[in-house]
Amino acid sequence: MRDRALTIEVSDEATTSPHLRHARVQDEDGRGLLIVAPLAGRWGARCTPDGKVTWVEEALDSDEQPIPVGG
Known part of the structure; x- marks a missing residue:
């Protein structure tokens, strides 16, 4: 948690950038x-020497308006 926001990160070895898509069955x-x-509230990704880290962030303050997805 940082600055009244919860951040969750997931890493993998893939080097491709994440994007919103509909997976097939x-x-x-x-x-x-x-x-x-x-x-x-926000999401993004960063490259690492071993692949990438994809993160999502959600504000913990209920009065704060979410930042548009992908922003």
């Missing part, structure tokens, strides 16, 4: 960001 991945992004 047979896909084994690709659903997480589509589920989480509408609920989060």
Whole structure:
């Protein structure tokens, strides 16, 4: 938690940037960001030497307006 916001991070070894997409029924991945992004105040990703970290952030102050997704 930082500055009245909860940040959740997930890392993986892929080097591709995350993007919102509708996974097909047979896909084994690709659903997480589509589920989480509408609920989060902000989301993004950063590259690491081992892949990438995707993060979502939600304000903890109920009076604060959420920042648009992807912003």
